[in-house]
Amino acid sequence: MSKEEKKVNRRDFLFTASYTVGAVGVGAVIWPMIDQMNPDKAQQALATTEVDISKIEPGKSITVLWRGKPVFLKRRTSEEIAEARAVNLDDLPDPQKDEDRVKEGRDEWLVMLGVCTHLGCVPLKDKGDFNGWFCPCHGSHYDVSGRIRKGPAPTNMEIPKFEFVDSNTIKIG
Amino acid sequence: MSEHEYVPKSKAGKWLNDRLPLLTLGAHLTDYPTPKNLNYWWTFGGILTFCLLTQIVTGIVLAMHYVAHADLAFASVEHIMRDVNYGWLIRYIHSNGASMFFLAVYIHIFRSLFYGSYKSPREVIWIIGLMIYLLMMAAAFMGYVLPWGQMSFWGATVITNLFSAIPLVGDSITTWLWGAYSVDNPTLNRFFSLHYLIPFLILGLVVLHIWALHVPGNNNPVGIDIKKPSKDTVPFHPYITIKDAFALLVFMIIFAGFVFFTPNVLGHSDNYIPANPLVTPAHIVPEWYLLPFYAILRSVPDKLGGVILMFSAIFILFVLPWLDTSKVRSAVFRPIYRQFFWILVIDVLMLGYVGAMPAEGVYLVLARVGTIYYFLHFIVVMPVVGYLEKTDPIPMSISEPVMSGGAEPSIARKVNDKV
Numbered sequence: 001m002s003k004e005e006k007k008v009n010r011r012d013f014l015f016t017a018s019y020t021v022g023a024v025g026v027g028a029v030i031w032p033m034i035d036q037m038n039p040d041k042a043q044q045a046l047a048t049t050e051v052d053i054s055k056i057e058p059g060k061s062i063t064v065l066w067r068g069k070p071v072f073l074k075r076r077t078s079e080e081i082a083e084a085r086a087v088n089l090d091d092l093p094d095p096q097k098d099e100d101r102v103k104e105g106r107d108e109w110l111v112m113l114g115v116c117t118h119l120g121c122v123p124l125k126d127k128g129d130f131n132g133w134f135c136p137c138h139g140s141h142y143d144v145s146g147r148i149r150k151g152p153a154p155t156n157m158e159i160p161k162f163e164f165v166d167s168n169t170i171k172i173g
Numbered sequence: 174m175s176e177h178e179y180v181p182k183s184k185a186g187k188w189l190n191d192r193l194p195l196l197t198l199g200a201h202l203t204d205y206p207t208p209k210n211l212n213y214w215w216t217f218g219g220i221l222t223f224c225l226l227t228q229i230v231t232g233i234v235l236a237m238h239y240v241a242h243a244d245l246a247f248a249s250v251e252h253i254m255r256d257v258n259y260g261w262l263i264r265y266i267h268s269n270g271a272s273m274f275f276l277a278v279y280i281h282i283f284r285s286l287f288y289g290s291y292k293s294p295r296e297v298i299w300i301i302g303l304m305i306y307l308l309m310m311a312a313a314f315m316g317y318v319l320p321w322g323q324m325s326f327w328g329a330t331v332i333t334n335l336f337s338a339i340p341l342v343g344d345s346i347t348t349w350l351w352g353a354y355s356v357d358n359p360t361l362n363r364f365f366s367l368h369y370l371i372p373f374l375i376l377g378l379v380v381l382h383i384w385a386l387h388v389p390g391n392n393n394p395v396g397i398d399i400k401k402p403s404k405d406t407v408p409f410h411p412y413i414t415i416k417d418a419f420a421l422l423v424f425m426i427i428f429a430g431f432v433f434f435t436p437n438v439l440g441h442s443d444n445y446i447p448a449n450p451l452v453t454p455a456h457i458v459p460e461w462y463l464l465p466f467y468a469i470l471r472s473v474p475d476k477l478g479g480v481i482l483m484f485s486a487i488f489i490l491f492v493l494p495w496l497d498t499s500k501v502r503s504a505v506f507r508p509i510y511r512q513f514f515w516i517l518v519i520d521v522l523m524l525g526y527v528g529a530m531p532a533e534g535v536y537l538v539l540a541r542v543g544t545i546y547y548f549l550h551f552i553v554v555m556p557v558v559g560y561l562e563k564t565d566p567i568p569m570s571i572s573e574p575v576m577s578g579g580a581e582p583s584i585a586r587k588v589n590d591k592v
Contacts (some may be wrong), residue, residue: 043354154476
């Protein structure tokens, strides 16, 4: 009995070892096949864009392309900033202070991805119920800070990584 | 597979058949005993095979002229339309062919729902069919992206963003699907590759679909098990082939009507505007055959919830054979289920209509009512009605009502009452 058990155990070990080595081999082949679909070097190389903001008047905005996506750069008026900051955070589906969405001391500049967080359409400016943006695809309303207020979008419009290179230039990415 | 052992007449045929029994397969397909009461709703299997082959042939030709690059795709499609000899014809057959394919598959699916063809012992046929349907939707979606017009681009954006609803890994998955940080050239390239692959996967599944069908044999409008071969069956050839051929001709007339007279009526005019990642069209709609699911997606005011419900609407069909508790297959003998069946048809048509309308006001209400009913039908109506319903008496054989002087199911019932 004990002799038989030993025999079975030894075979089990061989099976397990073979399956393990086989699985590692299969995994080593499958991973490159999967990872080749991720963004390639050429796509990653487009990761930063510099924008001249000297010609944007208060209250106006421009749209630039970064990584194939639109980025809204809006120079907000002081009324608009005041409006964004007067909002009660309890009224927001995705609570975030306006101060946390801009660079300190550069409060007039709202730089955000012009991509609806629902299914990726480009929202229209100066539309909707909250004086901000409105997505025509499935009816999401954003406020003057780009925060979601009404509709199916789950989160506020995303703020990309950006910095002020000098007073007239913003580098996105 | 065949009921009788087939022996080829010629010596060469016998030589081949001993090594690869192709002639036995041919004989099986020719003699295959088929219920003699199949109506025209049963001709759509053959029509669908025709649709698949049409898409493959026209698609291979289009790929000889199409360029899968974001800068060139739109122009190459216009090149096909204007410069390539008969390019306009081949492209219009291919683009309208997709719509005709879905028209036929929806009739085929609802045929199955009415006559209980998904029920035991045909569950596997049904499940393979649904896998074909899923692949068809994937192929159609990717094909629609290839011309790289505005609807192509934004349709691709919205559909791939559905996956971003997945918690935690959603964004990584969409980036992986795109091969970029938005829908871009890498996305177009891989969609072309997969669009070329999928029809051949479908072809393989069609072989399995027919194989699985030939094990129990066809269901029939009366929905009863029959002896094969018997006086209730006819050989597939020439009886069914000629009926299928006639139905196919009628189908091709309608198909040709679209191709030659209104080739763009099923498409969206915005797709003749080149893709622009900075401007979303004011009103994004998918192709007509996806509208009911789009309506379900939009009926939920929550991103993840909408996506889950939309996928559930398709995947619930996979468990349909086990949700239906009725012992009787055909709705001809199910007076209560028959009414619910037609309510479901109207419900799906209504969802398709509101899917094309803006998601607001009365349309949103209708979409929500329609979505709730859709799920109620499968989760509540099918099990409960199957359990409670008093079905009409079913005939003993297909021949019984025919021999008594009428092929109509209503007459069949009356005759049966007397028995």
